[in-house]
Structure formats: C-alpha cells, structure tokens
Amino acid sequence: MEENKVIEVREFNANKDIPSVEDIERRCEVGSTGQMSLFTNLLGDPISRIRHSPSFLMLVAEMVGDNSEKEIVGMIRGCIKTVTCSKKLTRNGSKCKNNNIDTPKLSPICTKLAYILGLRVSPSHRRKGIGLKLVKEMEQWFIKNGVEYSYIATDKDNKPSLNLFTQKCDYTKFRTPSILVQPVFAHRVKFPSRVTIIKLTPSDSERLYRHRFSTTEFFPRDIDRILDNKLNLGTYLAIPRGSFSAESWPGWNEFLCDPPESWAIMSVWNCKEVFTLEIKGASRARRLAAKATRVVDKALPWLEVPSVPDVFRPFGLLFMYGLGGEGPRGGSLMKALCGHTHNLAKANGCGVLVTEVASGDPLRLAIPHWKRLSCAEDVWCIKRLAGHYSDGPVGDWTKSQPGLSIFVDPREF
Structure with a gap:
C-alpha cells in the first residue's frame, strides 16, 4: 500500500463515481487471444449487468490520502437469487388429458446463491490486496442477506483471478462449462x-x-x-x-x-x-x-x-x-x-x-x-459461506458431481 494512504470500501454512488469507474473499465481487459485483448463498455451504466437481479450491490475501493484526496482504484459487483442446487423424487406428478393418475416426478431443491462479477482493480494499483478486500466486503453483504453459496466465473487462463479466489478466498473449482x-x-x-x-x-x-x-x-x-x-x-x-x-x-x-x-x-x-x-x-x-x-x-x-x-x-x-x-x-x-x-x-x-x-x-x-x-x-468456482447451515437433503453442494446440463442466467453473463 502506498505510504500514508488507506483503502476504504463503500457502496457505489451513481451521482459521482461513474467517470472514475468507466476509466478503470476502459483500462482493464476482460480476455485475450494471442496479441489481441477484449475490452468491455457498460454503456454509461456500471450496474447494468446486475440491476435485473432480485438483489444486487456494487462496491468501490477508494484510496484516501493524508490531504483527503480520494481516488477510486477498484470495484466489484454482486447479486443474489434463489436457484436449484439438487433434486428429489416426489409423488406430486402432473395430470395430462385423459390421464387422472399422478405419476412420480423430480422436484427441485433450492438454495440462496450469490454471484460475484465485474471485479476490477486499476492496473497501477494491483498486487496490493485491493481485490481481496473487495471480495471480503462483498461476502459480508451476502452473509447478512442469508446467502449460503457464492460463486464466480473466470477464464482458465486468468491465473491472478483463479489464485485470488481459490488460494486466498477459499473457493473451489466447481463446474467448467464451454462458452x-x-x-x-x-x-x-x-x-x-x-x-x-x-x-x-x-x-x-x-x-x-x-x-x-x-x-x-x-x-x-x-x-x-x-x-x-x-x-x-x-x-x-x-x-x-x-x-x-x-x-x-x-x-x-x-x-x-x-x-x-x-x-x-x-x-x-x-x-x-x-x-x-x-x-x-x-x-x-x-x-x-x-x-x-x-x-x-x-x-x-x-x-x-x-x-x-x-x-x-x-x-x-x-x-x-x-x-x-x-x-x-x-x-x-x-x-x-x-x-x-x-x-x-x-x-x-x-x-x-x-x-x-x-x-x-x-x-x-x-x-x-x-x-x-x-x-x-470457463471455470466456475464456488464457496459455502456460512458453516451454520445444516447439510439437509442435498448435503454440501460444493462437493456434488456435475450433471449433463446447467442453466446459465443471462443476467449474469
């Protein structure tokens, strides 16, 4: 950390933070192919990728100096929803025309899940623990809102991101879908x-x-x-x-x-x-x-x-x-x-x-x-946030085997 400067994490303020956030987005590539890099532009709305979720939050990391000068050096987005994590067999089958017999069917077992996306740290302020601080603050918001699992998606070649989540934040590799x-x-x-x-x-x-x-x-x-x-x-x-x-x-x-x-x-x-x-x-x-x-x-x-x-x-x-x-x-x-x-x-x-x-x-x-x-x-990593949850009918989802398919929420792409 720079001498006499501290990092404060706070909620994104649309009235004053957009220019700084957009500047960091422009300077942070989201992928690469050979000598080419892929950049994203959120069209003037930094929370556009999460605003359609049931519950969402964006945090910014602000560097504060002795003279009270402030500079946004990172941000993170998170959203919360309820999803299917497993299934069970029930007798509550549906009835079709000319069929009055209830047939067994599979019913979903659901959990409250959070998704972390859009983690960005200014290129000139990396390797200073800012990303880790942002993740920890976001996880505290998840826990306060009763979330059981948190997950992220990242490219398998994005070693800094994988190391941050798997080595420092206790996430484990969970699913590897193809884009x-x-x-x-x-x-x-x-x-x-x-x-x-x-x-x-x-x-x-x-x-x-x-x-x-x-x-x-x-x-x-x-x-x-x-x-x-x-x-x-x-x-x-x-x-x-x-x-x-x-x-x-x-x-x-x-x-x-x-x-x-x-x-x-x-x-x-x-x-x-x-x-x-x-x-x-x-x-x-x-x-x-x-x-x-x-x-x-x-x-x-x-x-x-x-x-x-x-x-x-x-x-x-x-x-x-x-x-x-x-x-x-x-x-x-x-x-x-x-x-x-x-x-x-x-x-x-x-x-x-x-x-x-x-x-x-x-x-x-x-x-x-x-x-x-x-x-x-595309590597999806997951973490069980709170130890007080009982295993219940599904057990620990993080240890489950993958099925043939997954449902990808378009709001989180």
Missing part, C-alpha cells in the same frame, strides 16, 4: 424448410421451463422475471414441420402431455442494450483480412462466405440461454434455432452470438461456433 461464440455473417443463415419455429408467449415459456427444466442445476426461481424482461427477445420452440403451427399451438400443457418425438427450445437475451465489446491490438493485416471476408459476403451472399464481423470496433451480442430439447432430431432442431437466432442478431446489428453450456451437454455438438472465438473451459 461458444459464432460470428454474425453478412448473409442470412438458412435452416431446413422441414422445421417449424414458434415464438412462445412469456407465460407458456415460463410454464414449459418450470415443468421440464426446474431441476436443472442453477435454474433461477424467478425465471418469470427473466422471460418478462425487456431484454428478453423471446423464447423459440423448434419442431418438425407438420406437428403443428403457430396458429394451431395447443398450449404448454397439451404440448407436454403429447409432444412431438423431437423438439428443441431456447431463449434469447439482448446483451447489446447492456454492454458492448471491442477487440484491441489486432494487426492491420488481420483487420484487412476480416474486412475482405465481409466485402465478399455482402457482394455475393449466395456463396455464404463465413465472414468476420467488425469486432475491432464496439459490437453487441445476443446471448442464447435456456437451451434444451428431446428426441432423435433434437440436435438438428437446436441447430435450426441457432440459425434463426443468427438472423435475429443480424437484424439487431449484433456482431456475435454467444451461449454457455455444460461441457457434457449432448446439445453442445449441435451449436455452431468458431473454436478460435470460443472458450472451451
């Missing part, structure tokens, strides 16, 4: 005519998700708030053509009682309205090569050239979440949904499509993505 990224081309993506895509109402989407996905790890109890949010562009169901159409949609209950042999579902979140990204440090040759692909693709769209969007200027993204499906054609139907979302991203002026799935999810292979842009292993 899959596909560029948005200048041409529209075609998908098979034998596929019907239906946009569901938020109400039908909620009921379908709760019925089929509520036992998935990290499934948020307030899924209705997510689906009703203005940033949610819609939930889309893909089925084989001939099953039914948008006009003959029978409703969620009838669909679940007698679904097609194969189907797939996903929701789309508009991150472009929250933040933009920008890749810096690319050589002139890389920029020209990328531009050439866009020129050819735009001039000759029927060639379907896999063009590279202009990611060297601020660009937005659409996030695909709530991915699921069933049946032998589930993969091809999911691929059709990705094509539909690509065209949606193109219409919204976004540069890339992104999703995050468990590494063992069978649908992962059906999701188009570029390996060079994607992250094969």
Whole structure:
C-alpha cells in the first residue's frame, strides 16, 4: 500500500463515481487471444449487468490520502437469487388429458446463491490486496442477506483471478462449462424448410421451463422475471414441420402431455442494450483480412462466405440461454434455432452470438461456433459461506458431481 494512504470500501454512488469507474473499465481487459485483448463498455451504466437481479450491490475501493484526496482504484459487483442446487423424487406428478393418475416426478431443491462479477482493480494499483478486500466486503453483504453459496466465473487462463479466489478466498473449482461464440455473417443463415419455429408467449415459456427444466442445476426461481424482461427477445420452440403451427399451438400443457418425438427450445437475451465489446491490438493485416471476408459476403451472399464481423470496433451480442430439447432430431432442431437466432442478431446489428453450456451437454455438438472465438473451459468456482447451515437433503453442494446440463442466467453473463 502506498505510504500514508488507506483503502476504504463503500457502496457505489451513481451521482459521482461513474467517470472514475468507466476509466478503470476502459483500462482493464476482460480476455485475450494471442496479441489481441477484449475490452468491455457498460454503456454509461456500471450496474447494468446486475440491476435485473432480485438483489444486487456494487462496491468501490477508494484510496484516501493524508490531504483527503480520494481516488477510486477498484470495484466489484454482486447479486443474489434463489436457484436449484439438487433434486428429489416426489409423488406430486402432473395430470395430462385423459390421464387422472399422478405419476412420480423430480422436484427441485433450492438454495440462496450469490454471484460475484465485474471485479476490477486499476492496473497501477494491483498486487496490493485491493481485490481481496473487495471480495471480503462483498461476502459480508451476502452473509447478512442469508446467502449460503457464492460463486464466480473466470477464464482458465486468468491465473491472478483463479489464485485470488481459490488460494486466498477459499473457493473451489466447481463446474467448467464451454462458452461458444459464432460470428454474425453478412448473409442470412438458412435452416431446413422441414422445421417449424414458434415464438412462445412469456407465460407458456415460463410454464414449459418450470415443468421440464426446474431441476436443472442453477435454474433461477424467478425465471418469470427473466422471460418478462425487456431484454428478453423471446423464447423459440423448434419442431418438425407438420406437428403443428403457430396458429394451431395447443398450449404448454397439451404440448407436454403429447409432444412431438423431437423438439428443441431456447431463449434469447439482448446483451447489446447492456454492454458492448471491442477487440484491441489486432494487426492491420488481420483487420484487412476480416474486412475482405465481409466485402465478399455482402457482394455475393449466395456463396455464404463465413465472414468476420467488425469486432475491432464496439459490437453487441445476443446471448442464447435456456437451451434444451428431446428426441432423435433434437440436435438438428437446436441447430435450426441457432440459425434463426443468427438472423435475429443480424437484424439487431449484433456482431456475435454467444451461449454457455455444460461441457457434457449432448446439445453442445449441435451449436455452431468458431473454436478460435470460443472458450472451451470457463471455470466456475464456488464457496459455502456460512458453516451454520445444516447439510439437509442435498448435503454440501460444493462437493456434488456435475450433471449433463446447467442453466446459465443471462443476467449474469
């Protein structure tokens, strides 16, 4: 720590802190590829990535000198929600048409979970314990609000972040999902005519998700708030053509009682309205090569050239979440949904499509993505905050084995 200066942690004040916070964000890269670095821009709203959560807080670390001069040198964001951590078998099954027999079903076991994101420390003030102080202060807020578990996500190559949380804050590596990224081309993506895509109402989407996905790890109890949010562009169901159409949609209950042999579902979140990204440090040759692909693709769209969007200027993204499906054609139907979302991203002026799935999810292979842009292993670390919690029916979640899938909350991406 600098001589005669102390670090004070306090709550973010939107009336005076935005310029300083934005300056630190601009100077802190969030990822890198070779000689290129990825930077984020929160569009003038530092709490935009957490404000849609049920409960949230942003803290800043302020360096105070003898003459009372103050300088913000770091910040951290956190949010709290209730999610599924395990499941149990019950007799409370649902009844379908012409079926008055209750059948056993799996029911979710939930816990109060906190998520830490957006930890930034000014490059000129690192390795002075500021990040650790911010994490500890945030954890105290979690504990006061009855949180049992806290988790973070970081790139496997981000050694300083991993060391901070695993070696100094007692977090353990928990899950390693994959972040899959596909560029948005200048041409529209075609998908098979034998596929019907239906946009569901938020109400039908909620009921379908709760019925089929509520036992998935990290499934948020307030899924209705997510689906009703203005940033949610819609939930889309893909089925084989001939099953039914948008006009003959029978409703969620009838669909679940007698679904097609194969189907797939996903929701789309508009991150472009929250933040933009920008890749810096690319050589002139890389920029020209990328531009050439866009020129050819735009001039000759029927060639379907896999063009590279202009990611060297601020660009937005659409996030695909709530991915699921069933049946032998589930993969091809999911691929059709990705094509539909690509065209949606193109219409919204976004540069890339992104999703995050468990590494063992069978649908992962059906999701188009570029390996060079994607992250094969996003490390999620978790910590049980308070020792007074009894193990209950789930035991210690931090020691549980991963399932085939996880539910990634778009508010935290």
